[in-house]
Amino acid sequence: xxxxxxxxxxxxxxxxxxxxxxxxxxxxxxxxxxxxxxxxxxxxxxxxxxxxxxxxxxxxxxxxxxxxxxxxxxxxxxxxxxxxxxxxxxxxxxxxxxxxxxxxxxxxxxxxxxxxxxxxxxxxxxxxxxxxxxxxxxxxxxxxxxxxxxxxxxxxxxxxxxxxxxxxxxxxxxxxxxxxxxxxxxxxxxxxxxxxxxxxxxxxxxxxxxxx
Numbered sequence: 001x002x003x004x005x006x007x008x009x010x011x012x013x014x015x016x017x018x019x020x021x022x023x024x025x026x027x028x029x030x031x032x033x034x035x036x037x038x039x040x041x042x043x044x045x046x047x048x049x050x051x052x053x054x055x056x057x058x059x060x061x062x063x064x065x066x067x068x069x070x071x072x073x074x075x076x077x078x079x080x081x082x083x084x085x086x087x088x089x090x091x092x093x094x095x096x097x098x099x100x101x102x103x104x105x106x107x108x109x110x111x112x113x114x115x116x117x118x119x120x121x122x123x124x125x126x127x128x129x130x131x132x133x134x135x136x137x138x139x140x141x142x143x144x145x146x147x148x149x150x151x152x153x154x155x156x157x158x159x160x161x162x163x164x165x166x167x168x169x170x171x172x173x174x175x176x177x178x179x180x181x182x183x184x185x186x187x188x189x190x191x192x193x194x195x196x197x198x199x200x201x202x203x204x205x206x207x208x209x210x211x212x
Contacts, residue, residue, distance in 0.1 A: 002104060002136055002166075005046040006111040010125060012038055013115030013208070031205035035116075039108045039201065046104060088177065095173050098190065103166025106197040107132065113204035139164035143171045150175045156185065162196030165189045 013035075016025075025034055114128045142164055146155035150172040159169035159181075169189050172181050 001046055001050065001100070002107045003133060005042055005104065006107045006132070007129065009039055009042050009108040010111040010115035010129065012042065013112050014118060014125065017116075017119060026209070031209040032202060035109070035112055035205045035208055036201050039105055039112060043101065043104055043108060047101065050100065091177060092173055095186075096170060099166040099170055099193070102190070102193045102197060106162055106166070106193060106200060107136070109197060109200035109204050113200065113207050116204055116208035116210075135163050136167070139167040143167050146171045150180050160185065160189045160192055162193045165193055 015021075029037075110132050111129065114125060114132075118125045118128065139158070142154060142158045145152070146158065146168050149155060155168060155172060158164040159172055169181070169186070173186075175181070177183070177186060
C-alpha cells in the first residue's frame with residue numbers, strides 16, 4: 001500500500017505540473033492545502049480497498065466457522081480464535097488502523113515532495129523514489145529483528161522514528177502493552193508520526209510552490 005499508492009501521489013503531482021492544472025488551482029488555494037488534499041484523496045482510495053480486504057477476510061472467517069466442513073478451515077478458525085483470545089484485539093486494531101493511515105500519509109507526502117521536484121522525466125522520479133523504497137525494505141528487515149527481540153534498542157528506536165514506526169511498532173504491539181511496549185513509547189511514536197506527516201506535507205508544498 002505504501003509503495004503503490006504513494007507512487008500514485010507522485011504521479012498525480014507530476015501530471016498536474018505537466019498539464020498546468022496546478023497553476024490554476026494554486027491561485028485559489030495554498031500549496032499546503034493542495035498537497036494535503038491530494039494525499040488525503042488518494043489515501044481514501046487506498047482505505048476503501050483496504051476495507052474491502054478486511055470485509056473479505058471477515059466473510060471467509062464467518063463462512064468457515066459456520067460450515068465447519070473442512071478440517072483445514074476448522075484449524076484456521078481455531079488458530080484465529082486462540083490468537084484473538086491471547087492478545088488485546090481492540091488495541092491492536094486501533095493501532096493498526098492508525099499506523100496504516102498515518103504511515104501512508106507520511107510516505108505519500110514524501111512521494112509528493114519527489115513529484116514536486118521533477119517534471120516529466122520518469123527515470124529521474126524513479127531514481128529519487130528509490131531511497132523511499134529502501135526505507136520500507138529496511139523497516140521490514142528491522143521488523144523481523146523486532147519480532148525476535150521486541151525490547152531491544154533497535155526495535156525500540158525504530159518503532160519511534162517516523163520512517164520505520166508504521167511497520168516496526170506493529171510488530172511489537174502484539175507482545176503486550178504496556179508490558180513490552182510502554183505507553184510513553186506508543187504515545188511518542190504516534191506523536192512523532194503525526195508531526196512527521198505535517199512537516200513533510202509542509203516541505204512538499206514548499207517544493208511544489210517553487211516547482212510551479
